[in-house]
Amino acid sequence: MSMNVPSDTGAPPEIEHPRTKLVLVLGLLSIPIPLLGPVAWWMGNQELRQRDDDDRGQLVLGRTIGMVMSILLLVVLGLLVTLAAVGQGWLLTGGQYRTLIKASLVTIQILIYSFALGIVLSLVVGVARLSDHRWIRGAALAFVEFARGISSIILIFIMAVAIPILLDVPQASKILLAAIALGINMGGYGAEIIRGAILSVPKGQVEASLSLNLTPTQRLRHVILPQAMTVILPPMGNLTIEILKGTALVSLVGVADIMQSANNIRQEQLFAQEGTKAVLFLNVLVLYFILAQIVNVLFKLWERRVEKSYEGGRTLTPDELPAHIRHATPGVTG
Amino acid sequence: MSESKTISTFESDSGTGAAGVRFHRVNKAFGTNVVLRDLDLDVAPGERVVIIGPSGSGKTTILRVTMTLERPDSGTVQIGGRHLYHEPHGDKLRPASEKHMSKVRSDIGMVFQHFNLFPHMTALENIMLAPMKVHGKARDEASDTGMELLNKVGLAHAANQTPGQLSGGQKQRVAIARSLACEPRVMLFDEVTSALDPELVGEVLNVLRDIAQEGNTTMLLVTHEMAFAREMADRLLMFDNGQVIESGRPADVLDHPQNPRTQAFLGAVKAH
Amino acid sequence: MSAIDDAATEAAEAPEEREIEEYRPHRKWYRRADIMVPVLVLVVVYALLVGYVESPNFFRTRMEAPGGLVNFDWMWFFHLIPLMLQGLLVTIKGALLGFAVAVVLGFFLALGRRAKLPFVSWPTMAVIEFIRSTPVLVQLFFWLALERAIPGLNLSPIALLMVGLGVHYATYCSEAYRAGINSVDKGQWEAATALNLSPATKWTRVVIPQAVPNVLPALGNYLVAAFKDAPMAFVIGVHGVLFFADQVAAETFRVTEPYLIAGAGFLVASLPAAWAVRQLERKIAYERI
Structure with missing residues (x-):
């Protein structure tokens, strides 16, 4: 009696998401150039809203860095405005930062x-x-x-x-x-x-x-x-x-x-x-x-x-199976 | 008394291979709802027993009591001659310690209606877990036997996939392989095809046939697949209202039911 | 009709019948005694605290502290209770005042967060995130320095605590409001739109009444949290429960009793508060937000 094992197709097709890398790069770039922060944040949010598959880690990382830099940018801007009135700089001395x-x-x-x-x-x-x-x-x-x-x-x-x-x-x-x-x-x-x-x-x-x-x-x-x-x-x-x-x-x-x-x-x-x-x-x-x-x-x-750990790998091709199984009859003998 | 005598003969059961199951006057109630009523049940080593009956009649509870998922209110259960819920102490029986239960339990395997695969592990890891952690096997050995078992259920190619990626029938086959990995002497199958789409039932039943053919485990099955019950069972039990109301060869019970409740039940099943 | 009336009078005559039907979950929250009585009690206590609690200027004890040989002296410990209570009341007052600011300010933050214009909602979100992930203690020092930097502004310590706790917990409250508003079923918004209700009516008659039961327990939890942060205000000069412990310790060179009594007194106040919040949580059908 033959088994009706459904022939599993191979791995799901890999979808390319060029923007994922872009968000990550923008996020990383926003560390030296804080102005890019909001862009990375915004793009990351857009991308995250659209899908929930692979590469989320990179997206989240890029977006979070972007967000952090945007917030810092905002804080610094706010600070400059407030302190302009008092006539002060907003930085401490290098020694104080080191401390x-x-x-x-x-x-x-x-x-x-x-x-x-x-x-x-x-x-x-x-x-x-x-x-x-x-x-x-x-x-x-x-x-x-x-x-x-x-x-x-x-x-x-x-x-x-x-x-x-x-x-x-x-x-x-x-x-x-x-x-x-x-x-x-x-x-x-x-x-x-x-x-x-x-x-x-x-x-x-x-x-x-x-x-x-x-x-x-x-x-x-x-x-x-x-x-x-x-x-x-x-x-x-x-x-x-x-x-x-x-x-x-x-x-x-x-x-x-x-x-x-x-x-x-x-x-x-x-x-x-x-x-x-x-x-x-x-x-x-x-x-x-x-x-x-x-x-x-x-x-x-x-x-x-x-x-x-919930995602799992792809199906194995016959070549990838261990030898002692590859040569055995696959499926249930009936 | 005569009772203790039967127990001692029963204990002469061998330590490997299929094991018998014996229920003696087992009672179990959930609140006021009595599900097992003074149940006596004897399953010989290697026997394949299919339990049918209306839903809510407590047939699943028999399996759950055997697996120690529910503790009976009274009565004794023996697996391969060893008491499951009691430890012999001189002439008397004492409630068993968790250690004793765990020892006896290692002879039993169970396959669930809803698979209960571990979603965070791959199919192979699911199978390897118990041999490695409970039976102390080395990773390589566990992996080899795991692959063999997967191959046996026709899923060697899915070794690295997680349950989330598998169909219902595939999940159930992995679950069967997982419980086979412990080399149980008694296997319990709790409506293993009820949660599956109709087109996936066949692949699981095929695996069950295969296990039955090897014949070195006792099988207790609860199912709604009458055709399959007829083919598989050495003995068919009609269970209703906490008791076995009819028992016999499947052809006899299914074709010439004696008890009116069995007739009504089979009539209702056939009407579908 | 008459049959029903008869049944009703019969039911009214049978005393057991009447006692059963007390719990009516479908009653509006503001008509339910089990919610409104605690709320009213809270309001009264709040008013009393704000009106009558004065910060004591010193915590001088009338009893000689025991010498240095004993590590812990029970008499001395109990003697400190009234002083501790004075401090504790000030702490409670500060927490409640600060939280009142937070409740109001948080509402505006939530509105800003929900704004359709990105240049309103994003900075609001940034500010919320920034304030939420930085310590209150540092924020208190910041407000203190800012207050001193601005000439002409002269806030009392408790007012500073109000600002500090208020701004900090406003961000938490805004999140609670947001979650509460989001918990209102989408169909309700659509129904309100379909009925052509004005935005004001939509908010006051449809959304807010349904959001409040979901928001209240979260607010209660934040109030307890704010209360737990309030003692640290002794650094900006609020004469609360830690100020008491600090001062008695400085005066008598004994530290175990004042700090332990402060901790015990604090627990006596915070555990019932947390318990009350949990009761509230259970009473209101609280959907996880």
Whole structure:
């Protein structure tokens, strides 16, 4: 009896999108020439609206760079107009920029620490929120309520100032303590994201992995989380940006991050015009904005990678099949 | 008592090859809706049993209880002589630990109505997952057997494609290959053709015939394809209201139904 | 007709019958007690806060702080509660004032964002994106510096906090409005056009009433978020809950109790608020936006 295996056609025809490259090039060019930013942004949007197939990653990258440059352009323009009245330039001195950029490494360091802790907490607590045991569920809920309810600035003060004295721990690394505070904060929100995402995975997937006899951990690791990723990443990107914004608070407990060095610069020019200080903080805002957009782009690329795992490859030609199969009779013998 | 004696003879079942399934006084209810009522069911090793019955009669629940997707309210289930939900403890049976259930469960494979393939993996990765993670096989070995299985279901060329790129019939064939990769001694097929377009049903049934011919697994099928049931089944069970109301050779049950409810059901099916 | 009337009177006479039919989800949101009572309570509390809460100028304690040997002293901890509450009220006031600005300003940002003219909508979007992805703390310092740079302008710290929180959360609110407006079914717009309603009628009678239930919970969440950002305003001189902790710590050289009581007090205020928002979310049939 012969099988009616439908003869699968080859790979879908490759569609050329010359504009994709153009958007990317325009986006990259807008870094030295910000005026091109709006063009890349606009074209990228047009293209993205029209289709949702391959090369989205490049489009999104080009468009995002274009967008960032447009916004910077706008900020600078606005600044020039405002400060023209006060009679001020909008740039800081090179030395001040160097200080700020050096300090931004500390900010990035804190962000990485708190992100790492936040992700671990999110996963552990998010999964614990769905546990079968009432006490584990309750403890996880209590953590989430605490982490989301407390103000991150107060938590930073408690962690960096009160806890070392209370527990007699040496106040060795304020960076670490502050990062723990931010990580707890992120964990509370992240746990809810992960819980929602796990619930969004269809029940049949769990049943299928059970029928393959995967252990609960394997189920989570190989089946549920990879699929939850598409739901997790967009809000997790926003959350990471929120945490990046939160890192500015660590300056208040004396960590030398961007904000702290900005304050140092401000104190150096104590007798300068107040307008200079506005300029200083505007530059700091721009620096944070750039950092936030870097995080944004990284998450977009990550999302792209996850999406790719759903796309799959093309069909194999007989030559590409392994030898022991190529020579066997194809299809089901009947 | 005599009951424990039957259990012990049943346990002499061999450890490899097809395994028998035995339900003993199994009850299962969802709220007030009773789906299994004191169900006794014996499936011999290597037997092919097709279960038919009106929708909502609980025939799928038999398979889901066998796969431990639903826990029965009472009664015992044995696979190849080993209790699924209980661990023998001296003379008595104790509720099984997750570890014990997982051990017994490794003898069972299930194919679902809605395929439940993992959408983020290619066809081959879907098949390789359990052999690698559960049975600890090396990647190369798992990949080789995976390709062989794919070839067996006629889909070797689709090894690198994800479920999103496959048709319903192709997905179901990959799902069958995936569950075959665990070398189950009992295979459960839950309305495997119900979600398919009519023109795709044939290719899946062909694969099922092929597995049946090799004959080293016990097969429990729930289906609405009467012609296929007649061809495949060693035994046909008519299931209604939580109980088996008629059982016998397919030709007998389909052509000369004794129970009036079977007659009504078959009449309704034929009318379509 | 009479049969129906009879049935109705019968139903009215049977007491159990009457008790069942309380929940009517199809009632308009502004006629539902479970929504309007909390809203009214909020308005009253808001008015009281704005009218009666004054920022205290100092947080002097009347009790001697325990010596340096103990890490934590419960008596001292409880003694700080009234002072902390004074600070907390100022923080709440600041958050509510700032959020009031945000609610109004956010509406205009949303309008700008929806504008058909690209040279209006794009810069609005750019501004929203810029403000949203930069820290409030830096923005507060910026507003402070700007306020000092402009001669003749003399804002109180709490007014500065209003501007800072207001502008920051206006961008969040505008996104909530946008999502709420987008959540109104397309058919509703088409029906409004088909009925030849004027733009004003379309907005006030068709779109906004349907968008509000979707927007309110999001706004509630942002209000709680704004409240959590409000304590940091002690850097620009708002005498809120962290200012209290900071000052008591500076005066007594003891840091554990003031900061912990500030955290505890904050939780006591923020957890019920978050809970109330979740209740609101559940009460209103809230479509995810």
